[in-house]
Amino acid sequence: MEKLLKETILGAEFDSSARDPPPRCHPGTRLDILERCRHFVRTSNGKRKTRWVVGAAGVGKSAIMQSVVESPELAVNYRASVFFSINGRDDGTKAIATISYQLAAKSELYRQLIEREITRDPALLRSSIAKQFFKLIVEPFIHNPQLASAGHALIVIDGLDECKGTRTQLELLRLISDFCITNPSSPLVWLIASRPEQHITSFFSRSDVAPAYEKEKIVANSDEARADVERFLRDELTDIRKKASDSVDPRWPEEQDLWKLANAAGGLFAYADTAVRYI
Known part of the structure; x- marks a missing residue:
């Protein structure tokens, strides 16, 4: 061996x-x-x-x-x-x-x-x-x-x-x-x-x-991929908010901001993951 x-x-x-x-x-x-x-x-x-x-x-x-x-x-x-x-x-x-x-x-x-x-x-x-x-x-x-x-x-x-x-x-x-x-x-x-x-x-x-x-x-830009990336972003940003609850507005992120980020990512998890790392 x-x-x-x-x-x-x-x-x-x-x-x-x-x-x-x-x-x-x-x-x-x-x-x-x-x-x-x-x-x-x-x-x-x-x-x-x-x-x-x-x-x-x-x-x-x-x-x-x-x-x-x-x-x-x-x-x-x-x-x-x-x-x-x-x-x-x-x-x-x-x-x-x-x-x-x-x-x-x-x-x-x-x-x-x-x-x-x-x-x-x-x-x-x-x-x-x-x-x-x-x-x-x-x-x-x-x-x-x-x-x-x-x-x-x-x-x-x-x-x-x-x-x-x-x-x-x-x-x-x-x-x-x-x-x-x-x-x-x-x-x-x-x-x-x-x-x-x-x-x-x-x-x-x-x-x-x-x-x-x-x-x-x-397919990167499929409806399924976009929905999955949106879910990933929503969960990750929610986790960030909970960890920083003393300094972050409880309404953060605003829905329109999350949608902008999700639309920019399309169906690319690599883009979404990188974006989350810099928040």
Whole structure:
């Protein structure tokens, strides 16, 4: 396990202290999107076991992915994640090892299988992404009857567009989509979030990839997004007023001021969150 740990992206796990506290959906917001994603994880079968969550910067993709992977309602045995970031968590060549380490920490059988593989081939963790994917994902979950029938395991990849190198991003997508199509009985369910970068959008537009995934498009300026941002702002400003009750007018903020801020934010949670931090 120590050898495997050294080849992981430190801090990319959904429960890593390096990301604590991670972004999460504000209570009462993004309810429909969260339920659609959870429903997909619970019910996906056959080839279509990937959900692509796509949206512009600032719409709250990471918060959605974090909230889904932490959901207690998910009927999954194992959860693993890679939360990419241009701020030091961008080495896609370590993505498979990062996922593998988390799965090994949760499954004794899986840990035994991959430790045996790494002992047999000590250079495996420095091999190509494709070889690591085959040895650490395909062989254990497809060729081992116990793991193959153990129930769903959720793998979340957030911020794929922040992974270093277009070629690496596309390689990960190709491996995952081919895996889903070739192995429809696989227990692995994938949630992948990214911005709508041209090369990623083009990949998912291919007819040979279509059977492997469903698309969840987050529209920044939708009525749902605007209502959620307004709720977030209303709750946060109310909290600020309560904490500063001795110096703030009990009627603050005035409704028209809140509406101005909400309209300026549109459906962008990043804008609203930044504005609140400066109040």
